[in-house]
Amino acid sequence: MKQVLEGSHAVAEAVRLARTQVISAYPITPQTHIVERLSEYCADSTLAARFLRVESEHSALAALIGAATCGVRTFTATSSQGLALMHELLHWASAARLPIVMANVNRAMAPGWNIWADQTDSLAQRDTGWIQLYCENSQEVLDTTIQAFRLAEWLNLPVMVNLDAFFLSHTYEPVDLPKQNVVDRFLPPYQPRFQLDTEKPCAFNQLAPPNIYMEMRYNIQTAMNDGLTFFDQMEDEFEDNFGRRYGPVEAVHCEDAEVIMITSGTVTSTSRQVLGELRKKGEKVGLLKVKLFRPFPVEAIRERTASAKKIAVIDRNFSFGASGIFAQEIRAALCNHPGHPLVFGYVAGLGGRDVTTAVLQEIYWLTKGNDMVQQDSIWVGLHEVDHAVGQS
């Protein structure tokens, strides 16, 4: 059944359909519509979950670490500064192998205060051991959130579902809302592999000396590697039940493309339009959308870009002193692959600035017109700024 849903409410519907048992959250713009809707569902018993209204994002994740160790299905939502405050416990949740699901509304980091779309918040958490997924539209938000519980509980790793501030979180779109019984079939009740139990007392997360710590970390990486395989298997089942699949990456017209634009999040939708316009003019351009960021789908990216001469990575994020973060990852994925395409990195849309069709056209023509990569990142659409040089 199609309903017109706000992106935030698509998250809330998925959490309801997943029969989540404990929710804990702290409000932050633009995540609030998610937790407000879930609060209503808990208040009117639409969802039989305990909702902990804690005093910080740090405590929100801490509470879920406690709840998930008891073997129940858990969810939180945050954004930007809130995610940064959770940083310590992001590591904790993954190393404790807890299948916590989180929606993160991608928002710029302060200062200056900025509540608009920017992926630096979640990408700065890339080394914390969380599976990371990026969404393009509200349907994908709903589907991915349901999928996230399957991934998390199968792999015993936490999953972060990312959606762009406002472009997704506050935008209404028609969404196919699945039936409860179909979701139940895809996502049966959580069967924990371990839990706090007075009948079988165990110590969790205790002192791990050098003789064991490294193996514990290796196990997490093994689970991440398994995640790449399990993602496809999970999506097979998802497609059987819901008739949709997304893939860790989605390639559009990449087979014969000479230039492939690589995107994530809502920039992808605008890029689809630009792709159509350019193709009509006879340009051999393709589009590769990256949905799964951790584990990074290296093989899929290598395969889909094999025929291209050039890649244009569009990053709504930045790692200071280096480059756009998707561009870094893609360079690293390709560098040992003989004859790989040139990787051009573009930074656009930071802090919610529009990435328009004109911006994307400019990126395409810049890429096509250059035969050498002269810098790791080209900042697109910069206004006149005082460029600080050295100490001046």
Place this chain on the structure above:
Amino acid sequence: MQLVNLERDYMFPGHVGCPGCGAAIAMRFVLKALGEKTIMIIPACCWSIIAGPYPQSALKIPVLHTAFETGGAVASGVRAAQDVKGDKETTVVTWAGDGGTFDIGFQALSGAVERNENFIYVCYDNEAYMNTGVQRSSSTPYGAWTTTTPGQQWKRLRKKNIVEALVAHRIPYAATASIAFPEDLVRKVTKAKSITGARFLHIFSSCPTGWGIPSEMSIKIARMAVQTNIFPLYEVEEGIKYTINFTPKGYLVNEYFRLQGRFRHLSEKDLAHIQEMVDEDWHLLLRKAGSVAEIS
């Protein structure tokens, strides 16, 4: 409460605490009173080590070790999950040191108590960051040497009154207790266990290593802290009803201070000033308890 009736121990022999560790004694008595239907959350503190490294555990109950500042929040989540699972029997307990309670964990504790989460928070107080090597906390008393208040920079600030801070939350039950008064301690744990909502126990737990006392003095020093009114034994119900559990015999603070290396540098004048502060705090407590008793 007859301690002899509490035969069962929920600690295995062979924990890795220092000799004379007050925190180990506190744990042993508290677990005797709590019993096996207990889930314990231990944020970073001495007990993160005392409980033993993987794959061993010194405790016979399930333990969840957590990050330093999360004692209040993790317990909230554990309680919520056990409630969802229909488990009303298990007591959820956070076991934290003074650093994890007074300082870095205070926000999460305050939040949990404001929400009146249904668990017992125990702070075993050894008056400094002992696990990291004796650095000052907001629980470190006036006059103390620590490795971050060395030489003439000894701590010239009062110890934070954590019980009063929680009483201000109208917490259903808050009490002080001491390893030197095990009957009183066990009675308070048993009482806390019978109450629903947030409960707080502040247990004075001497630290021979950090305080510069011989290990065999651990209990004696803890007893003197109560006898001198430095650490009065009392309980507060619903944030209003105060009960003082031990009426002191009017010992002066000097001997307590003179026995401990951490106070060695204090002059007679400093001790006189400390005596004034202790008397002042005791009078304040008497006023809150509605007592007209005069200090001798």
